[in-house]
Amino acid sequence: MSTTVVQIAGEPDTVPLRLKLQRIERRRKLKAVTLVLPLLLFILFAFVLPIGQMMFNAVHDSTLLTLMPRTTAALRAWDGKDLPDEVAYAALAGDLSQAWEQKTMGAIGKRMNYELPGTGSEFTSSAQKARTLSAGPYKAALIEISPLWARHDVWSLLKRGSSAYTAYYLLRSVDYQYGPDSQIVASPPDNSIFRMIFLRTLGISIAVTAATLLLGFPLAYLLATLPPKTSNLLMIMVVLPFWTSLLVRTTAWVVLLQQHGVVNDVLLALHLISQPAELIYNRVGTVLAMTHIQLPFTLLPIYSVMKTIPPIHVRAARSLGAGPFYAFWKVYFPQTLPGIAAGCLLTFILCLGYYITPALVGGPNDQMISYFVAHYTNEELNWGMASALGAILLTATLLLYYVFNKLVGVDRIKLG
């Protein structure tokens, strides 16, 4: 034993086995990392980064801070009670003329309009007039130029602007806003819609999930029990629409359901109805089209779980005296639960983010939260609101997933 030790120690240039192993191990790890790296980078750039940016945009807004630097700095010392002092007004005059020179009044006015509708244009015109002011006292002069500068809520808004972070967008997304003294108040009823929209999104998603389950479960059972020849044919009929573009399927529903569409024409011809039924641009059309699109998502996990349930279980139950329904309910059904959970979760979460289908076959009362995310991104260019709504939807989805996990257990669900 001792000779071997001496031998190894006596040959200093041979590398110990442990080190050799370590080196090979490291090389293997490096190879694995290199293989994973492209995907990792892709996910980082295309998924984690934009979503992080979105969450950040929901609370970050430095418009006032960067475009009105003097005023926001001067307002840090303001106690928020009466109107600010001369120093703040002098700073404002400086910022106004800078805004005019750099053509940033539009951006500032837009930001102010979000919280105090109608102040934006007043701001732009006062920036134009404030150029003539060259010396103080500014307070009286600016109030003379525009009554805007005697408004307490305007100054409160500017003071809130001295921080680059704002809760405004998140508050608006749940129908709250800042009052004149920066306290949190409920939005006026004319503008408070988002709580209702979130509930609507939830309601439609639940309805569609329930409908796909009701339709999908019997069909999955049929597919799993029929001989392969028939079930394969049926399976193709289920999966074929699944391979068609979502847009095409949605437009097909328009053709079917519109006022003088196929469905109404048939019903009219059969004298079942005397006037065309309203099947589209309302909740009926939305739920119908979404159920059709989501059906395979609910059905396939249930089907693949059912395929794994040996038929002898039910036969054993029957031979022991259970009735057909009892055997199904006590023996077969519990075994399908992991599939049901997987299918419903998949459908429910996909439904929460639906945009194009409600937009095409729904009415204004059927638009879900994604519609408003798109509306704020494309039409209003209000990225703060879009981000806040998106962030709340994402958080709500994760929360629901967490609750689901607690109730059912994600490890129990099976996709096949």
Place this chain on the structure above:
Amino acid sequence: MRKSLMIASILAMTGFAAVVLAPAKPAFAGDQLTVTSWGGALQKSMRGAYFEPFSKVTGIKVTEDEWNGEIAKIRAMVESKTVSWDVVDGDRRSAIQLCNEGILEKIDWTRLGLDRSKFIGGDKYDCGVPSFISATVVAYDKDKLPNGPKTMADLFDLKKFPGKRGLWKNPYQNLEWALVADGVATKDVYAVLSTPEGVDRAFKKLDTIKKDVVWWEAGAQPPQLLADGQVVMTSAWNGRVYDAIKNSGKHFGIMWDAEMWGADLWVIPRGGPRLDDAYKFIAFASSAQAQADLTHYISYGPTNKDALALVDAPILPDLPTAPEHMANSIETNHAFWAERGDELRQRFTAWLAK
């Protein structure tokens, strides 16, 4: 082995970074000019009256794109310095707003070689050349409604004209029309709409038909909605209705009462690579002859005062600028909408979603 792997991964990383970070450059080059308009019959008419003759005369190829007034797109292009739209046919609201924000080129009329005073509304806009006058009107199917609507109140009268109506998914025009239907004179509409009570009154009037409205978003939709029988009448751009009557043989009627008219503007997004060609194109499309040619394709009124004389007499009554149509009409007040648009759009969006 290790070294080569590292080199490979570094290469892969830099390649990836280059793909991600490299700014997307407009793919066009050479004598190509991208002109963006509103699609449909309007764009087809422009192709016949402007794009093709322009290419023939100058040899500059015109590439077309379409938009629906999404000013965010232009803003994003200019801000990211990837302007791929050289000339855009913009509505006045967008033109005013973008001009104030410094997103558009200021028009140099001497460089255009045109007389600014010859253009209707030419003196009002720094960043645009008035391109044509269009109007939003109420259209209906004569086969289904032989006694069509006569006044704006009929659009809101569900007893007299039961059935769905098409309206633009936008507060403007709808609020004005709601007030007119509620008895406000066309000349007082904006004075009333400037008061909070006036806005409430307009929304209240819209409430009365809300459940019977099919909302459209693109100009090509209203004639389609009428043809499909989805609506009994609809607000529509007069040119689109004219096109459906003339070229698709539809028996549509137009109610001109309280027509809302306004001019579109040719605008140039700032920082585009083909400014010279853009000027050349606008000068061409604003000439009296080209504008008169446009009326052969679509019933939009010319802005160039010289063009009216070149318009064929039978076409004149179909133009929104015909004196009998202008008698009781509203000129869309874009200053009002620039000022109150944000606020009213927010309220409209909320109203719609309820």
